[in-house]
Amino acid sequence: MTAPSTRGFPEAEYRTRTTRAQEEMAEQGLDGLLLMTEAEVTYFTGFQTLFWQSPTRPWFVFVPHAGKPVAIIPEIGAALMRQTWVDDIRTWCAPCPADDGISLLTELLAPCTKIGIMLGHETHLRMPLADWNRLMAALPGLQVTDAGPLVQGLRMVKSDAEITKLAQICAIGSATFAQVPAFAQEGTPLDAVFREFRRAALAQGADGAPYVVGAAAQGGYADVISPPDGTPLAKGDILMLDSGMVCDGYYCDFDRNWAIGRADDMAKRAYDVLWRATQAGIAAARPGTTCQALCAAMNAVIAEIQDSGGDIGRFGHGLGLQLTEQPSLAGFDATVLQENMVITLEPSVSYGDGLMMVHEENIVVTPAGGRLLTTRAAPELPII
C-alpha cells in the first residue's frame, strides 16, 4: 500500500498559485476572480471534501487582486475551511433558497468594477442560474469577463509538489492494473471484475476509484463509457478497463486492454498501432510543441489503418485535480506544451464491424519528451 506520507501542501504552494493568478489579473485589470467549482476552490484554498457530491449547496471563493482568497461558504464547511490558509471565511446557514450566499456575494463584490468568472469550454455554472441572474441584477455596474483561460492556464502547468502527488496515484493505478489477470479470467462476470478492480485500487492506497468504466466483448468492444453487466468473460473477448483513481485530490486516468484466452489478428493489429501511436506521442511531448502537433504525431501512426481516430473527439487531455482538464490533444487546441504539464496520451482507433480500441498513458512534459508516470503498457496485447 502506497499511502501518502503527507497530505495537502505547505502554504507556500497556495501563495504561489494566488500570486500568479494576481499577476495575470493585474494585466487584465481584474479586481478579482469569483470561483465556484470544486477544482478551482481546492486549487486556491486547499479545501478538500467529498461534500461536493451533494448538489444542494453552492460554494464560492473570491481571489482578490491582492491578498489571500476569501471563502463564501455554507456554515457546514467552516470548520474544514479554517484548517486551510484562508483567513476571511464568510458563511451562511445553507441551504437557504431565499438567499444562498447571494447577499454575501453582493456585499463582497459591490466595490468591484471588473471581475472574472469561468464562462467557457469545460466550465459549468455551479450555482442556480436564477441566483446568478439575481446577483448580476444586484450589481448592475459590474463588468464580468471570462477568466477560464487564466485559471485553466495556471492549472495546466503543475508544480513539483503536484507532480509528486500525480506520480503517486499513477503508481497506485499501475499496481492495480497489474493485479487484473489475477481476478479477471474466463468465466468471471464483468461486474465482478469491476468490483475487484475497485477493491484492489483501495488496497493499493487510492482514496477512491470513482471512475471505472470498460467493456468486454468478442474480438473487441464498441463502447468505452458503459457500466458493466454480469456477462462472464469468454474466450476471445477483448477486455478494457479505464480508471480514474484519486489520492489526496489528484487523479490518474488511464486504461489497459487484455485478450481473454486468445486474440484475433485485427485486435492485435489495433493494439500494436495504438501502442506505437502512444510511443510517438511520448517522443513528441516536449515544451514548444502544440497540442495539435502532438495529436498529429499520434494520428500519423493511426493513419496506417484508419483515416480518423474514432468517436472520442481527442487523443488525450490534461490531468490533475480533475479526471479531465485542459488542454485537449485535438486539432482545435493550439495550446503550446510547457514543461511540467501533466497529460494523458489516449489515442483510439476503430476497426472491424463497429469495434474500437483505446490505449492511454499519463505523462509529464519534459525537454526530453514525455516522462511516464504510469508503468508502460505491454507492447503486445496481453493474453489472460
Added chain:
Amino acid sequence: MTAPSTRGFPEAEYRTRTTRAQEEMAEQGLDGLLLMTEAEVTYFTGFQTLFWQSPTRPWFVFVPHAGKPVAIIPEIGAALMRQTWVDDIRTWCAPCPADDGISLLTELLAPCTKIGIMLGHETHLRMPLADWNRLMAALPGLQVTDAGPLVQGLRMVKSDAEITKLAQICAIGSATFAQVPAFAQEGTPLDAVFREFRRAALAQGADGAPYVVGAAAQGGYADVISPPDGTPLAKGDILMLDSGMVCDGYYCDFDRNWAIGRADDMAKRAYDVLWRATQAGIAAARPGTTCQALCAAMNAVIAEIQDSGGDIGRFGHGLGLQLTEQPSLAGFDATVLQENMVITLEPSVSYGDGLMMVHEENIVVTPAGGRLLTTRAAPELPII
C-alpha cells in the same frame, strides 16, 4: 453479496415519467424541457455512465410536449444511449469548443415558443455559461421558464420499482455499517477505517461508495464533511461515518456513530436525543405532513438540550438518483409529504465545546409513518 438481479427499468417506467412530465408541461404551456444534469438525463432516458465525472463535454436531453425524449449528446455516448428507449439521438464529435452542441440545440428548439429549464434551488447550469448565452442569442423569441419545481416534484415521489432499488442499496449500506466494529478499533488509523469501509461496501454489492466522510475525536467531533487523516482511533473517541453508496444509480445516505472503548455522558446524551428525534421523525413522516412540520417534530426532541440544531441547515432531504435531492426537512420547505417519497431523517445537535453529532436513517413515507429502508441504529451509543 446483494447484487441486483436486474439492472435498469422496463420501458414503461420511462414512459410513465415522461407522460407525467408532459401532463404538467401542458398545464404550463411548455413546448418542452431542456435538461442537462446527470440525474435528469438518467431519469428520463435510463442512460447511466460514470462519464459525467469528466467536465469536458455537455450532455442534453429534450423532453418534448409529446413523444419520447430526444438526446443531443457527444458521439462517444451514442452506443450507450442506443441501448435506452430513446430513438432520436443527435450527436456531435465532442469536445468541440466552437460548437459543443449549440447548433444542434438551436435547430431543435427553433420551432419552440416556450421551454422549461432548471433554474432554481439545487440546480446547476451544466454547460458553459457563454454557450448558454450564445444559445439564447440564437433564439431571441424563445421564452425560458423555471421547470425546476416540475422536474424535482416528479422525482420526489418514487415508483415501486425505484423503492425496490433504494431498499437494496440501503440494505447493502446497513450490512456494511454492521461490519465496522470488526475493522475500526482502538489504534486503527482513521484513513484505514475509511478504506476498509469502502472495500466492505463493494464486497456487500455496492457499485461504489463515492461518498464516505466522517470523523473521530475525543468525546465528539466538530466537523462532518472532512476527509480522514492517519490518526489512530483512541479510547474515548466518538467515531462517525456517513456514506452515500450507490447501486444501479440509486443512493443510500446515512451515518452511524460509535464510541471507542468508552463514552462520556454528554456524548451518550446527544446520541439518545438524536435517536429519539429520529424516532419522532419516523412517526411523523406521513402523507399530508409538511417538511416544515416533520422538521419541527424532530426539533421538539432536540429542544431538550439545544435551541437550534447545529450548522447542517436542515434535518434531512430527499434521496434517489442523487445523494441529496428535494425536498429539504427545514423551516423554509413547505412541501407536503406524499406517499412513496423517500427521504433521509438527519437530525443533528451541538454539545460541549464546539462538538456536534449527526444521526441519519432513510425511510419511505407511508400512511403508517416512515418505513425504514435502513436497519435502525442501536438505541444507545454503541461502544467498540
